[in-house]
Amino acid sequence: MIGDVYQIDLADGRKVVAKVADSEAASLRIEGYMLRYLGEHSQLPVPDVLYDADDTLLLMTYIEGQSQLGDAEQQHAAELLADLHNLTQPQYGLERDTMIGPLHQPNPPSDSWIDFFRDHRLLYMARLAHADGPLPADFLARIEKLSTRLDNWLFEPEQPSLIHGDIWTTNVLTRQGRITGFIDPAIYYAHAEIELAYTTLFGTFGRTFNSAFFDHYHTLRPIQPGFFEERRHLYNLYPLLVHVRLFGGSYMNRVDEILHTFGF
Known part of the structure; x- marks a missing residue:
């Protein structure tokens, strides 16, 4: 979330959604770009962008739905995300940088998924979390050591997959057993497993x-x-470090547990 969200009822009976930036750091134009990209390149249901000409205001079509994820909704979500993950391009990353929530997300092109994840997700967010204050130096050192051995556990997929990038319950809208929309994306081309991991x-x-x-x-x-x-x-570790940057040390225990699990 990088702004305050309002439902607007128009005189002709239509509903639209307005998101208004809540800080100077917000970049709603990038969110508009990501929604347009998904709308133009995939079958994923997302709001249509009505206005995204500046960084302070984003207007979108209204999508009816709650965030109730029973078995029927989950099965439909699996179909939609599997279809999204089948979309590919030659390299990992994207044609431009994006955002995850209010935070910058770099997407330089890379031929190696492990290199991309190490340099532009794990180390990038860990070093900024340390520079901002919440991540202690000893945690950063442990993450840097882990990063040198990622290929002990990770592998290169057959091809990059387009991902939504920020799928958690309130970013999934549902109605009558079906998914009506996905909102608040953080897109790039990745190993699809990073998307699946975040949902867990x-x-x-x-x-x-x-x-x-x-x-x-x-x-x-x-x-x-x-x-x-x-x-x-x-x-x-990547979304946890995002949360460490945004909310401070309350997520440190989970980072610590993962590092210990892998021997760091």
């Missing part, structure tokens, strides 16, 4: 193969062994 961080679709989402997604795009046991925890 707060239990959006559950945390095991037994959930309706993962069971159905696996039939559409098989999930390789070791994801739930190891790789998802490594990938979730």
Whole structure:
């Protein structure tokens, strides 16, 4: 969330959504770009952008929906995200930098997923979290040591996948057993597993193969062994560090647990 959100009822009966920047650092033009990109390149249901000509105001179409994620909604979400993850380009990253929440997210082109994740996700966010104050120096040192051994657990996928980038419960809108929309994206081309991992961080679709989402997604795009046991925890260091930067030390325990799990 990088602004205050309002529903506007027009005289002709239509509804639109207005997001107004809540700080000078907000860049709603980038959010508009990301929604347009998803709308033009994928079948993912997202709001249509009506206005994004400056950084302080974003106007979008209104999408009816709550955030109720039962089995039917999870199965539909699996179909939509598997389809999104089938979209590819030659390199990881994106044609421009984006945002995750209010934070800058660099997307320089890279031929290696592990290099991209190490340099432009894990180390980038850890070093800024340290520079901003919340991440202690000893934690940064442990993350830097871990980063030199990522290839012990991570692997290069067959191709980059377009991801939404910020899927948690309130960014998924539902109605009558179907997904009506995904909002607040943080897009780039990645290993699709980083998207799946993030959904487990707060239990959006559950945390095991037994959930309706993962069971159905696996039939559409098989999930390789070791994801739930190891790789998802490594990938979730990135959103946890985002939360450390935004909210301070309350997320440090989870970072610490993951580092200890991998021997750092």
